[in-house]
Amino acid sequence: MTWYQCGPTVYDESHMGHARNYVSFDVIRRIMTDYFGLKVKQVMNITDIDDKIIRKSIEEKVPFTDIARRYETEFLDDMRRMNVNLPDSITRVSEYMPEIVAFIEQIIKNGFAYESNGSVYFDVKGFGAADDHTYAKLEPTSVNNKEKMAESEGVLTNTEVTQSEKKYESDFALWKKVKPDEPFWESPWGQGRPGWHIECSAMAADAFKKYPIDIHTGGIDLRFPHHDNEIAQSEAYYNCNNWINNFWHCGHLHIEGKKMSKSLKNFITIKTILEEYNARQVRMVFLLHTWSNTMNYSTDKSLPQAVALERKFTEFFRNVEAGIRNSTVKANNQRWNANDEKLSD
Numbered sequence: 376m377t378w379y380q381c382g383p384t385v386y387d388e389s390h391m392g393h394a395r396n397y398v399s400f401d402v403i404r405r406i407m408t409d410y411f412g413l414k415v416k417q418v419m420n421i422t423d424i425d426d427k428i429i430r431k432s433i434e435e436k437v438p439f440t441d442i443a444r445r446y447e448t449e450f451l452d453d454m455r456r457m458n459v460n461l462p463d464s465i466t467r468v469s470e471y472m473p474e475i476v477a478f479i480e481q482i483i484k485n486g487f488a489y490e491s492n493g494s495v496y497f498d499v500k501g502f503g504a505a506d507d508h509t510y511a512k513l514e515p516t517s518v519n520n521k522e523k524m525a526e527s528e529g530v531l532t533n534t535e536v537t538q539s540e541k542k543y544e545s546d547f548a549l550w551k552k553v554k555p556d557e558p559f560w561e562s563p564w565g566q567g568r569p570g571w572h573i574e575c576s577a578m579a580a581d582a583f584k585k586y587p588i589d590i591h592t593g594g595i596d597l598r599f600p601h602h603d604n605e606i607a608q609s610e611a612y613y614n615c616n617n618w619i620n621n622f623w624h625c626g627h628l629h630i631e632g633k634k635m636s637k638s639l640k641n642f643i644t645i646k647t648i649l650e651e652y653n654a655r656q657v658r659m660v661f662l663l664h665t666w667s668n669t670m671n672y673s674t675d676k677s678l679p680q681a682v683a684l685e686r687k688f689t690e691f692f693r694n695v696e697a698g699i700r701n702s703t704v705k706a707n708n709q710r711w712n713a714n715d716e717k718l719s720d
Contacts, residue, residue, distance in 0.1 A: 376415045378404070379579045379619075380462060381593035381601070384422040385446035386431050388644045389453045391672065392594070392635055396625045398658050399666035400592050401459040403623075417462040418582040420575055421447055424468050424568055426529030429557055439558050440469070453645040457654045466578045468569065472560045475569045478577035478612060479549045479562075487611035491540040493552035493565040499545045502607055507616040510607050514599035518545065527571060527600045531557075547604055549573045572604035576612065586613055587620050595624040595667075626668045648678075656681050 380400065383393060407413045422428075423443035432439040447467075454461065468475075479495055482488040487502045488495055503510040511518045521544075525534055528548060538544060548570035553559035559566040569577075579588060586609070593602065602622060609618040627634070630641040648657055659681035664670040711719075 376407070376413055376590070377583050377588045378415055378417040378590040378592070379575070379582070379588055380417060380419040381575060381591075381597055382419040382421050382465070383446075383450050384425050384427060385443050385450060386425065386427040387446060388646065389446075389450045390635060390645065391630075391643045391648060392628045393450070394453070394457055394645050394648075394657060395628045395661050395666075395670060396594050397454060397459050398457060398661050399625050400623070402658075402662065403666070404460065416464075416583075418464045418466060418579065419462040420578050421465060421467045422571070422574065423447060424558065425571065426531040430530060433556055443467075443469075449646075453649075456649055457645065457657065464582060466582065468574045468578070471574070471578050471581065472569070474581045475573055475577040476550075476560075476562050478580060478608075479569075479573060482549065482608060482611045485611055485614055487607075488549055489542065490564045491542075493567060494537075494540060494548055495550035495564055496541050496546040497549055497604070497608060497611070498542060499547070499607070500543045502611055508607075508610060509616075511599060511603045512606055513603050513622060517599040517603075520599070524600055527604070529571065547572065547600065549608070572601055573608060575601075576605050576608040580609070580612070586615065587617050590621050590623060591619045592623045592625070595626055598622075598624055623667070625666055626664075626670060629669060629671045631673060632671055643672075652678055652682070656685050659685050 383389065404415060404417065408415055421443075424439060428439050428442050432442045435442065451461070479488065482497070483490070483495065486498075487505075488497050499510055502508050517523055524545065524547065525532075528534075528537065529551075531554070532548075532551075537548065550562060550564055550573075551567050551570055552564075553566040553568065557568065559568055579591075580586075591602070591605075606618055610616060629635070630639075630643065633639060633641060635642055656678060660672070660677050661670070663677075663681065663684070
């Protein structure tokens with residue numbers, strides 16, 4: 376079974392939203408492998424070249440790789456502390472430039488992308504009009520959501536410039552022409568760097584070598600446009616109409632009913648929460664909620680409830696262990712007694 380997991384964009388500390396996402400899918404993966412005995416190959420990407428990373432590197436006057444490696448290391452450390460099993464393979468965008476360029480070239484060759492002023496854009500309208508192709512399979516109602524589309528293009532994108540380069544307003548960047556002070560790579564269209572969406576399509580293709588991929592996971596906020604654009608790119612590349620068999624999206628995590636945000640001062644990092652509670656207690660918090668639904672985290676209620684539940688489980692298993700030790704010492708007779716029969720019922 377093949378499983379591609381959208382990993383973090385490493386430009387800041389990991390927070391409780393990340394913890395919920397990766398813990399939830401870790402639990403599901405353990406059930407699949409440990410309980411059902413399924414063989415799962417899981418690949419996760421690290422987005423280590425991105426507008427937010429570049430902006431932070433400019434602000435701190437250090438190479439973008441310094442920013443990316445610092446927060447990648449912290450993220451992986453947080454996952455280990457949260458007892459999340461790491462995937463079988465972790466891919467970094469910066470290490471897959473030849474594959475990304477080749478992927479874009481094939482999409483152009485298939486007629487679903489075009490070069491414009493040193494950048495390359497995906498032809499959304501042309502793709503949707505082609506036989507056996509549908510754009511925005513996951514969230515078709517968001518196709519005209521300009522705010523989501525603009526946000527996905529990156530914080531350093533000049534919308535006026537890109538709109539003048541596109542055939543249609545909904546087209547999105549596969550390759551971005553280099554701008555001053557930005558890192559870049561060589562390509563047939565000139566110096567530049569990949570757009571956000573193309574990275575996952577290209578790395579998944581290289582990691583699994585064939586399609587359809589069984590499972591693709593990520594946060595609910597990635598449904599559109601990120602995952603819808605991934606689907607379109609990959610189906611344009613393969614000239615197919617089914618790239619992924621199952622998309623699983625983890626629900627939002629809200630703090631006291633509000634979206635987590637530094638400006639609202641309700642931004643809780645994994646490091647901060649683990650200073651007061653252990654990983655098992657934090658995992659209990661997430662297990663008390665359906666993984667795919669929005670979860671409202673309450674500072675006063677959520678973790679105290681999880682701590683109480685963890686205590687119950689701990690006491691239960693201690694009692695079981697004590698009972699096993701006592702029965703082993705005191706009884707050589709393996710025949711069930713009345714208590715055994717009652718417990719069995």
